[in-house]
Every structure is written in structure tokens, then in C-alpha cells.
Amino acid sequence: MLRNDPWRWGAVAKFFHWTIALLILGNGVFGLLMDLARTPMQKVDWMALHKSIGLTVLALLVLRLLWRAFNRPPHELPAPPWQLWAARVVHVVLYLLVAALPLSGWWFNSVRGYPLQFFKLFNLPAIAAKNPDLRHLSHHVHEYLFWILLLVLAAHVGAALKHHVFDDDDVLRRMWPFARLRHGPKGESA
């Protein structure tokens, strides 16, 4: 089932969720390991790949938000109000961080005066003027946003596991690819 229904996320929403998760985590670790490049040209190539993956995340996020805007999420499962609110806040913050990471990289790239090429296919414009005074600040912002993402992600993953293991509900199952719900209506998996 491509679309969401009241009990579970559809295949498209799952695809966006897990693809973005894998890309942004992999690309973040990749970014932190840039200094392992053995030659300047290898670093140039790695950076180009890192930027292209980041732009892919940004594009997927735009598509994901459009999909979400026209496709109502499943009902929230019963939980104490503070947990419902915490979940909503964490989800909004995660969306913001998924946008802020590639955008801060784009900003860093722009103030550094580097070109921005998407998988050697086409170039994208700078979003800020070249400014050597901002190169360290923008670099730090880009890197620390990833550490913040990992912190918020720990809350997100921890809560999902808490629901799955201790509450034995469908919070994780309804986002897990091809999983069957235990408490919702029986039927095909998505």
C-alpha cells in the first residue's frame, strides 16, 4: 500500500523515512572521516560525493514534506499527553535538522567559495557571498548540527524501542518495512 492509512505508514512514507535516515547518518559519518583521504584529490572527490548525497537528502526532504502534506499520517497511538507532545516536538526538530544539515553545508560551501556540483551533472548557485571570516563558523555549525542530530535521534530511536519492547505496541511496526501490525487491523503489509 503506497499511501498511509489510519493504522500504518504507507510504502512511500516508509521509503522517505528510511532512505533519508540511512543517507543522512552515512553522510554524516562520511563527513567526519574526510581527513582520512590520502591525497588532496581524493578529498576533493570525497567532498563532491558528500555534497551530492547532502543535496539528495534535501531534495528527498522536500518531496517527503509534499507527500506528507497531501497524505494524512496514521492516528497517534494512545500514550500519556506529555509523551505525545514530546514525540511531536522531536519529530518537528528532526525535520528541521534534516533540512538544516544540508543547508548549513551549502552555506559553508558558499562562504568558502567552492563550486557546488550535483554528481558531476549540474552546478547549483551559492546561497551566500564568499566570506573567509565565516569559514570556521559555518564549518562548526555544519558539524555541530550533526552531533545535535545524533542526540535528538537517540531520543527518537529510544522512544521507538521503548514502545516496541516495553509497551509492545505498533509504533515501530507501523514504520518498519514489510512488518505486520500486531494490534491494528490484520491485512497486507506495506
Place this chain on the structure above:
Amino acid sequence: MTRPALGRLAPLLFCLLLPVAATATDYRVLQDQSTLAFTATFQGAPFQGNFAQWQAAIRFDPAHLAGSRFDVTVDTTSASTGDTDRDGALPGADFFNATRYPEAHYVATEFVRAGAQVIAHGQLTLRGVAHPLDLTVTFARQPGGTALMDVTGTLKRLDYGVGGGEYADTSVIGNAVTVNAHLALAPK
């Protein structure tokens, strides 16, 4: 020597004397009003660079191309492109190898008219490699005997081994480099 023989030789003698009789003007370059620049591409985006140190001996007259001559020497350590990483790499062994080849040299003695412009068929020696390089010359006389000359041409950096090895990947660093010179000239 009989008169008919001299009559046959006269045009030949005239041709031999022509370059001497109609010498092109020798100019000196007004360095503070002149630039030697280049445009290359990195990751699909063009970037500009220029050389701070160069000398050019220019003898030129569009009406007397046969006597014209360019002789340009460029200090390969003097390139700047507005990026410290790039400027640090350019004189290195992988690019200009300036320690071993501190100068690039361009000589042109053959000039051909092309409409309002002139094509200089010359040879550039860069990084120890000599390779033909055609430059398009636009020449404009100014009041008082001075002149402005704009020269442009495109070379392939790999013809000269500039950026070899892992830097030879032209999908990252484009092979074509456009050279642009603007010369303010005063007669010697």
C-alpha cells in the same frame, strides 16, 4: 648581368627587402595597465587567475604582419586565483612545477589576418613542454602612438602536463584553459 635578368630578379629582391623596409612597431608594455589572466574550470564552475610577473616584447603592425613578433615570458610562481589552497598547489610539482620550470615562454612569428582580428600562430613552452598555441589578437591604435591589444586563446592543460597524475581527471579539473591578456602598449 643583362637587363632582362635584372628585370626578372627585381620582384624577388623587392620581396626580400620588404620585411626590412616595412618594419612593425616595437612596443613596450605598460605593466600597470596590463593583465595576463586565465580562466579554468573546477567541478563545473569557471575560476579566474592571473599572473603578477611577466614580460612581453611586442613588435606588431596589422599592416605588416610579416615583421611582427611576440615574445612573452611568464613567472610560473606568480599565479593567483583567489583561493589559498589552489594558489598553494599551482606552483607545486603536480601543476606548474615552478621549482624546475620557473618560466613559461610564448613566441609567435607567424601572423594571419582573420577579419578584423589577427591570429598568432605561436608556440608555448610550459612545464618544459613546447606545444603550438594560436592566439586571437585584437589591436587598436590609440591617440599619441600608444595602442591597446587584447589577446585570447584556449590551450589544453594536459598537453603541457599541468595537473597530471590524479589531477588529470578532466571531469573535476577541465582540460581547456582560456588565456586572456590585455596589453597597454607604448612605442619604444
